[in-house]
Amino acid sequence: MMTNMTRRILQVTTACTSLMAGSALWADERPAAMIIAQGGLGDGSWNDTANAGFQSGLEKTGVEGRTIESADVAAQGEEIMRRAADGGFGLVISLEWIHGEPMEMLAKDYPDTNWVIMNQTRTGDNIASVVFGEHEGSFLAGALAAQVTTDTSIEGINADATIGVIGGFKAPGIDKFIVGYIQGAKAVNPDIEVKVAYADSFGDPAKGLQMANAMFDEGADIVYQVAGGTGIGIIEAAKARGHYAIGVDSDQDGMAPGNVLTSMVKRVDVAVDEIVTGYAADNFPGGEVIQFGLAENGVALSEMTHTKDKVPAAYIERVTAYKAQIIAGELDVWDVSSQGYPDFFK
Numbered sequence: 001m002m003t004n005m006t007r008r009i010l011q012v013t014t015a016c017t018s019l020m021a022g023s024a025l026w027a028d029e030r031p032a033a034m035i036i037a038q039g040g041l042g043d044g045s046w047n048d049t050a051n052a053g054f055q056s057g058l059e060k061t062g063v064e065g066r067t068i069e070s071a072d073v074a075a076q077g078e079e080i081m082r083r084a085a086d087g088g089f090g091l092v093i094s095l096e097w098i099h100g101e102p103m104e105m106l107a108k109d110y111p112d113t114n115w116v117i118m119n120q121t122r123t124g125d126n127i128a129s130v131v132f133g134e135h136e137g138s139f140l141a142g143a144l145a146a147q148v149t150t151d152t153s154i155e156g157i158n159a160d161a162t163i164g165v166i167g168g169f170k171a172p173g174i175d176k177f178i179v180g181y182i183q184g185a186k187a188v189n190p191d192i193e194v195k196v197a198y199a200d201s202f203g204d205p206a207k208g209l210q211m212a213n214a215m216f217d218e219g220a221d222i223v224y225q226v227a228g229g230t231g232i233g234i235i236e237a238a239k240a241r242g243h244y245a246i247g248v249d250s251d252q253d254g255m256a257p258g259n260v261l262t263s264m265v266k267r268v269d270v271a272v273d274e275i276v277t278g279y280a281a282d283n284f285p286g287g288e289v290i291q292f293g294l295a296e297n298g299v300a301l302s303e304m305t306h307t308k309d310k311v312p313a314a315y316i317e318r319v320t321a322y323k324a325q326i327i328a329g330e331l332d333v334w335d336v337s338s339q340g341y342p343d344f345f346k
Helices: 004-020 046-061 077-086 097-109 134-148 172-188 205-217 228-241 268-280 313-327
Strands: 032-035 065-068 091-094 114-118 127-132 162-167 193-198 222-226 244-249 260-266 289-292 299-301
Touching: 032 046, 032 077, 032 268, 046 065, 046 244, 046 268, 077 091, 077 097, 091 268, 097 114, 097 127, 114 268, 127 268, 134 162, 134 172, 134 222, 134 244, 134 260, 134 299, 134 313, 162 172, 162 205, 162 228, 172 193, 172 222, 172 313, 193 205, 205 222, 205 228, 222 228, 228 244, 268 289
Parallel strands: 032 065, 032 091, 091 114, 114 127, 127 289, 162 193, 162 222, 222 244, 244 260
Antiparallel strands: 260 299
C-alpha cells in the first residue's frame, strides 16, 4: 500500500518532471501553479481552503493549473519555484510562509512570471503580496473564549479562567494569530491565563490530540488550534473530553458538532480565486499588497451553527461590538508581522 509520504514524493517528482519539459509543454497557455504548504492537502484548513479557491478560479476562467506538493516543501521551495518558472507557468502562487525570501530573489530572475506570496509582504513589480487580518479575527475568538470559559452553566465549562492555543510552529505568521487571541481574551478578563504551546508540525493529528489533552488536564476548557492538519487532533480531543476547540482558516465547526465553539475563518479561497481571475483577465496586481481583514470580510468568526444556542446572546453581542470598533479604527489589535512582539507575549 502506498503511504502518504510516498504519494507526496511521487506527486512532487511528477510535477517537477513535467515542469522540466519547459515551455514546449505549455507553449501557448501560460498555466498557473499553486504550491501547497506544510501539512499538505487534506488538512481541512489552510491548504484545502486555498485549493478550493484555486480550483474555482481555474474553472471560471479556463486557465490550466496544477497544485504541487512536496515531501519537504520548506527545504525544496526555491527548487520547486524555479522549476515552475522554467517550465512556463505564468502564475506561481505559494501558500508556504518560508518561500517569501526565495520568491523575492527569484522574481528578479523571472520578470515574466507572476508571483504570489501569502501572509507577508514582499517587494517586486511581479509579486503580489496577500495579507490577512488574522490578528483581528483571532481577537474576536479570544474575546468569545474568555467570556465562555468561566460560565459553568455551559456544558463542558469549568470555573477556571483558563484557555489555550496550540500553534503549528513558533513563527511570526502563527504568532500573529496567537497574540491577537491573547489580546482579545485579556480585553475581557485581564487576569485570564492563556496557555500557549507549539506542535512543531502542521501534519500530526496524534500530537495535536496529546497536546490538547494536556491543556485540558491543566484546567483549560477551550483550545484554539492554529496548526493545520495537526489541529484535527485538537478538535478530536475536544470532542472526546467534552470540552471545546476553536477551528481555524475554514469553518471547522462541523468536524465535531457542538465541541467546536467557533472557527476563525480566513477567506484564502476568495483571495486565490480573485488572483487567478485577475491573472486570466491580464489584470495581475503585481507590486501590490492586498489586504483581507475584518473590514474586507477577509476574516470572520463562523456562524456557530452547532453552538450558538449554548452561548448567551450577550457574549456574542460583545464580540460584535469589538468587531465594529476594530473596523472603525477605534480598537487597535496588535499585529506581530508589522509591530514585532508586545510586552504581554513573552
